[in-house]
Amino acid sequence: MATTTLYEAIGGASTFRKLVDAFYDRVAQDELLRPLFPPTFDEVKARQYWFLTQLFGGPRLYTERRGHPMLRARHLRFPITVRHAKHWLRCMAEAMEETGIPPAARDAMLERLGAIALHMVNTPGEEGEA
Secondary structure, three states: OOOOOHHHHOOHHHHHHHHHHHHHHHHHHOOOOHHHOOOOOHHHHHHHHHHHHHHOOOOOHHHHHHOOOOHHHHHOOOOOOHHHHHHHHHHHHHHHHHHOOOHHHHHHHHHHHHHHHHHOOOOOOOOOOO
């Protein structure tokens, strides 16, 4: 009996490419997140695609190209607050909805990404910020 990964269940490479594009369309419009990214998104889109593909059961693209993700270490140079994490997750949730990822898959993905986003927080922020 074959096991289906989230990567396969939601459509594989084409869905993840659409997801990454929809996500960065939102990041580009987010006043809090936009300053954390380079002027163009080409490189970060590629890395995000590799990472999400690998995270959700697709080919190990990120590891093959960049080694171990070491996400927190790679992001320490950026001031990331809880508010940043929430904005990032909101952009991702909206991109998932736009991409047509089914609610059950979207919930599972956001649960995993939520834990990662909070792990990335490295800067104190205001209590209760949204």
